Amino acid sequence: MIQEPELETLAWEDRLRRDGQRYREQVGYLFEHSRFYRRKLTEAGFAAAADVGGLEDIAELPFTEKDELRATRSEADPIGTHLAAPIEEVVRIFSTSGTTGLPSYIPLTAGDLDNWVRTSSRTYAATGMEKGRRVVSTYNAGPFVAGAALDAFNRLGVCHIPVGTGNTERLMTAVQLLKPQMLVLTPSYALHLAEWARDRGIDTAGSSVERIMVAGEPGGGEPAMRARLEEAWGAVVVEAMGIGDISVSLWGECEARDGMHFCGQEFVHFELIDPDSGASLPVEDGAEGELVYTHLRHRAAPLLRFRSRDHVRLRTGTCSCGRTAPRVRCIGRTDDMLIVRGMNVFPTAVREVVNAFAPAVSGVIAIRPKAPGVKQEPPLPVAVELAEGHEGTPELAERIRKRIRDTLVVTTDIDLVEWGSLPRSEYKSKLVERS
Ligand SMILES: [Zn+2]
Known part of the structure; x- marks a missing residue:
């Protein structure tokens, strides 16, 4: 209406x-x-x-x-x-x-x-x-x-x-x-x-x-x-x-x-x-x-x-x-954007690419930049959570890495983590984790 x-x-x-x-x-x-x-x-x-x-x-x-x-x-x-x-x-x-x-x-x-x-x-x-x-x-x-x-x-x-x-x-x-x-x-x-x-x-x-x-x-x-x-x-x-x-x-x-x-x-x-x-x-x-x-x-x-x-x-x-x-x-x-070797990278765009690997992945990711600030050197570390009952294989990590590179023109380092190990939110998700 x-x-x-x-x-x-x-x-x-x-x-x-x-x-x-x-x-x-x-x-x-x-x-x-x-x-x-x-x-x-x-x-x-x-x-x-x-x-x-x-x-x-x-x-x-x-x-x-x-x-x-x-x-x-x-x-x-x-x-x-x-x-x-x-x-x-x-x-x-x-x-x-x-x-x-x-x-x-x-x-x-x-x-x-x-x-x-x-x-x-x-x-x-x-x-x-x-x-x-x-x-x-x-x-x-x-x-x-x-x-x-x-x-x-x-x-x-x-x-x-x-x-x-x-x-x-x-x-x-x-x-x-x-x-x-x-x-x-x-x-x-x-x-x-x-x-x-x-x-x-x-x-x-x-x-x-x-x-x-x-x-x-x-x-x-x-x-x-x-x-x-x-x-x-x-x-x-x-x-x-x-x-x-x-x-x-x-x-x-x-x-x-x-x-x-x-x-x-x-x-x-x-x-x-x-x-x-x-x-x-x-x-x-x-x-x-x-x-x-x-x-x-x-x-x-x-x-x-x-x-x-x-x-x-x-x-x-x-x-x-x-x-x-x-x-x-x-x-x-x-505000969340990172710049990796001159390329603008939105964490949400990384998540979108990763999500296409469902049902193997849960849809929850965390980008863990090595350097403070916006500018980052490749590879960009990304933790990708697996779906419940799914095993991570080096081959899956490589396919995700390649898809992100082809779609977003950024090189990542994919760390497959087990289901339930990344935080869930009742409000907004934090996609970038800085140590
Ligand atoms: Zn309309």
């Missing part, structure tokens, strides 16, 4: 034209209300909103990095100088789990929050959520942006059964007793859950679950991973993706299952860039690069050209579902 048909089926060129006007208004708002952007844009040579121009000139503007926002925080400005609305108008402050100690805060006005819920509702409607469906979710919302996503479940009228992570038994009981049609979780957890159930003689393939929406990390779009999940659960797998600083659920995969549609019309503009040079890339079928986002109608803390670090492959053109927005598959996080 299309949540906002008029908006989601508008020709994409018309969409961009309309968003162009909103963009100019947003830039005007920033000059007036955001100390952070007034300073940043002035320093970049844009003295006033009129100098910035329209969306067609957006590539002239500097990027915004998360660290820059963090650096403007002080006792007087606990959120940062990008806070652009009076604090009295802020109705929600989410946090991101800061890997560097202090969390980052994400403030929203009532209007911002509503825009997020509308965007998430479009996204989840695309993934098949609708009134009458029972949906078990494993989001640990708490202080995190996922809380806003749960508001979208209410708006769509699904029967929401929140169980959170950390209690697999409770989750499986809910599946067995309440017979939900849909599960919402990370791909890592979906896989872990299927293994967990198999060990206990529970038939997940024969359960009531018809559809699994995965989010939170890349993986649900990798064909081999998807096939494994679909087989284990006897269900269709679809994906959703968002980004806390911009909008919680911004991309949702429809029944055509050819990538996730952009669902942030009127609120967010996206671009594609080359992550190394920062050069703007054309939004065209087959393009690959990092997503960069710009708010169009935000009030509390609007961002311009915010670097997502999400590396995607783009699909354009009309989709059989009727939506006109481009679709993406997330290939990996630029």
